[in-house]
Amino acid sequence: MTSRTNEPKERKDPPVRRRAATVPAPVAIEIFIAGSVHVPSSKKARAATGTFIEEGDMRNKGKCIPVVGEQSLYMAELFAALEAVKMTNRDTVFTITSTQSYVLDAMNKKLPSWENDGWVDVKHRNVLRCLAAELKAQRARTIFKVAAPGSPERAQCKKASMLAKRSARIQTEERWDLTIPPDTALPGLPLQGNRQRVFYRSIREIKSQVLSPRPSTLMMLETVRRDAETTFGRHITEADIWQAVATKDILPRTAQFLWKGLHNAHRIGIYWTHILECEDRAICQECGVLEDLNHILLGCKSPGQEIIWQAAESLWRGKEDKWPAVSFGTILGCGLAEFCDENGKAKRGTQRLYQILISESAYLIWKLCNDRVISRD
Numbered sequence: 097m098t099s100r101t102n103e104p105k106e107r108k109d110p111p112v113r114r115r116a117a118t119v120p121a122p123v124a125i126e127i128f129i130a131g132s133v134h135v136p137s138s139k140k141a142r143a144a145t146g147t148f149i150e151e152g153d154m155r156n157k158g159k160c161i162p163v164v165g166e167q168s169l170y171m172a173e174l175f176a177a178l179e180a181v182k183m184t185n186r187d188t189v190f191t192i193t194s195t196q197s198y199v200l201d202a203m204n205k206k207l208p209s210w211e212n213d214g215w216v217d218v219k220h221r222n223v224l225r226c227l228a229a230e231l232k233a234q235r236a237r238t239i240f241k242v243a244a245p246g247s248p249e250r251a252q253c254k255k256a257s258m259l260a261k262r263s264a265r266i267q268t269e270e271r272w273d274l275t276i277p278p279d280t281a282l283p284g285l286p287l288q289g290n291r292q293r294v295f296y297r298s299i300r301e302i303k304s305q306v307l308s309p310r311p312s313t314l315m316m317l318e319t320v321r322r323d324a325e326t327t328f329g330r331h332i333t334e335a336d337i338w339q340a341v342a343t344k345d346i347l348p349r350t351a352q353f354l355w356k357g358l359h360n361a362h363r364i365g366i367y368w369t370h371i372l373e374c375e376d377r378a379i380c381q382e383c384g385v386l387e388d389l390n391h392i393l394l395g396c397k398s399p400g401q402e403i404i405w406q407a408a409e410s411l412w413r414g415k416e417d418k419w420p421a422v423s424f425g426t427i428l429g430c431g432l433a434e435f436c437d438e439n440g441k442a443k444r445g446t447q448r449l450y451q452i453l454i455s456e457s458a459y460l461i462w463k464l465c466n467d468r469v470i471s472r473d
């Protein structure tokens with residue numbers, strides 16, 4: 097038997113020494129974003145985004161937001177943030193700086209509850225969901241910052257704003273891809289731990305998707321938007337109009353009258369033309385024309401409307417110098433009125449006075465008209 101003691105000992109393999117991987121240091125950039133809304137005379141408003149990195153950077157640009165959808169500063173800021181996220185690669189640490197806190201609030205504060213509620217009842221969720229998904233797809237950190245007044249960041253945001261303004265004026269058609277990156281968003285509504293009202297709203301939302309807006313409502317909304325923009329000099333969205341009717345300064349019965357007016361749902365004029373033996377009710381007995389709410393409130397020769405508007409004006413002039421022109425659109429949209437002092441500060445008391453004065457005057461004219469028709473019948 098041979099001894100194995102003299103055999104050379106097997107040497108263990110030296111441990112594998114891995115060379116430390118050279119991880120490239122993450123590149124950090126700051127992107128300044130801004131939105132702008134341009135309202136040309138006799139045309140619809142257009143909103144655009146501005147994204148600015150530094151002077152001479154090829155990625156600096158302005159871009160109009162999609163034509164379909166709300167044209168507001170809020171929407172422009174959301175699209176600007178989306179543009180900023182899409183222009184960087186997934187491993188870039190970047191800061192999005194704006195003068196507004198819309199995006200910061202949406203992504204840092206409201207996102208968890210929106211996701212938990214399955215995005216039910218969330219306005220502008222197509223862009224918000226896309227933005228949230230794009231941020232989740234990022235492998236590096238993203239920071240949102242609001243530029244303080246007077247800071248150097250504020251000046252950079254101004255440059256982004258200039259790009260946005262230029263694009264909003266040119267009004268070009270731009271392509272936006274709102275496809276959600278895969279594996280970044282959970283579809284549907286979580287069943288566990290959710291509330292009944294969220295499920296109820298979700299069902300209502302699905303049902304309302306099949307309903308198309310009434311043409312007469314759309315016509316009324318357009319009248320209110322046009323008149324209110326001309327009189328109060330501010331950009332107005334459809335959501336602003338519905339919100340203005342629900343303002344707490346207008347009494348519920350008066351608000352209901354205005355709401356019905358916005359839907360053209362009062363039983364006057366054309367409503368009676370389809371009812372047998374009631375066709376004559378469609379015509380104003382005083383003026384001999386087809387009656388509608390505009391005629392009753394502003395055009396009828398019957399005693400009432402003219403006197404009431406004169407009284408409203410004299411009451412207003414006791415407080416203010418300038419009496420805003422009364423039109424059908426400003427009556428239905430009286431909640432949209434905005435009055436500011438010489439420093440640009442909102443005069444809340446004047447706004448309330450205007451809203452109450454106009455809405456109650458219109459409602460009084462309407463009641464007088466009803467009383468007149470009922471006593472005649």
Ligand SMILES: [Zn+2]
Nearest residue numbers: 380383396397
């Ligand atoms: Zn009349």
